[in-house]
Amino acid sequence: xxxxxxxxxxxxxxxxxxxxxxxxxxxxxxxxxxxxxxxxxxxxxxxxxxxxxxxxxxxxxxxxxxxxxxxxxxxxxxxxxxxxxxxxxxxxxxxxxxxxxxxxxxxxxxxxxxxxxxxxxxxxxxxxxxxxxxxxxxxxxxxxxxxxxxxxxxxxxxxxx
Numbered sequence: 001x002x003x004x005x006x007x008x009x010x011x012x013x014x015x016x017x018x019x020x021x022x023x024x025x026x027x028x029x030x031x032x033x034x035x036x037x038x039x040x041x042x043x044x045x046x047x048x049x050x051x052x053x054x055x056x057x058x059x060x061x062x063x064x065x066x067x068x069x070x071x072x073x074x075x076x077x078x079x080x081x082x083x084x085x086x087x088x089x090x091x092x093x094x095x096x097x098x099x100x101x102x103x104x105x106x107x108x109x110x111x112x113x114x115x116x117x118x119x120x121x122x123x124x125x126x127x128x129x130x131x132x133x134x135x136x137x138x139x140x141x142x143x144x145x146x147x148x149x150x151x152x153x154x155x156x157x158x159x160x161x
Contacts, residue, residue, distance in 0.1 A: 004030030004051040007111055012049060012056070015117040036060065036125055040132040047124065056112060057104040060124040062132070066097035070141040074099065077138045077145035081131060088123060090135075099135065101127060130155075 009025065012032055016023045023034040032049040047060045066074045071094060078090045078099065088103035101124045105116055112120075134152035137143040143151075 002028065002030040002050075003053055005053055008056060008107065009051045011112055012051065012117060015114060015121070018114075021121075036121070038125060038132060039129040041136065042132060045124075045128060047121070049120065054107050054109055055104055056107065056117075056120055057102065058120050058124060059100050059102050060128065061098065061100045062128075062135070064099075064136060064139060066092070066099065066139040067141045068097070070139055071097065073138050073141070073143075073145045074135075077135060077148060080145060080149055081135075085127065088127060097139075099139065 009030065009032075013023075013025070015021075016032070016034070021034050021036075023032045025032050030051045032051070034047050034049075035044050036047050037044055042063060045060050045062060047058055050057045050059075074097075075092060075094065078092050082089045088101055090099060090101050092099045103120060103123050105112060105120055107116070131149075131152050134143070134148040138145055138148050
């Protein structure tokens with residue numbers, strides 16, 4: 001049985017209720033599971049938020065595994081993208097080909113505010129909305145890492161103008 005802050009878990013539950021997210025809480029593990037909508041070709045992803053004594057960590061899994069022939073390009077994509085991200089990071093299991101996005105908050109003993117929890121949930125949605133289609137293209141072997149990142153960055157700039 002995991003040790004976690006019941007107060008932080010209750011704050012997450014309130015956030016999910018206020019925003020009409022359907023989540024499931026595993027009391028033994030101290031984790032919430034929910035499906036989040038994405039603005040990409042993959043319309044949704046599974047997010048798991050682990051509640052610790054003073055930390056909240058979200059991991060958003062992509063419902064796709066990397067093609068064996070695209071492992072190196074996918075690793076390059078993940079490394080290049082992580083170098084450009086200010087918050088959070090993509091992780092990759094090279095044995096299974098799974099890729100996911102992780103973001104955490106150290107609440108330093110404070111109860112997380114609505115805005116902190118919103119950032120924990122929405123940052124992965126924003127990052128995946130920007131880069132997921134490019135990542136999928138690389139994972140399936142349709143594009144190389146550098147070109148896919150450049151294309152995603154240019155699309156992001158044009159979308160924000």
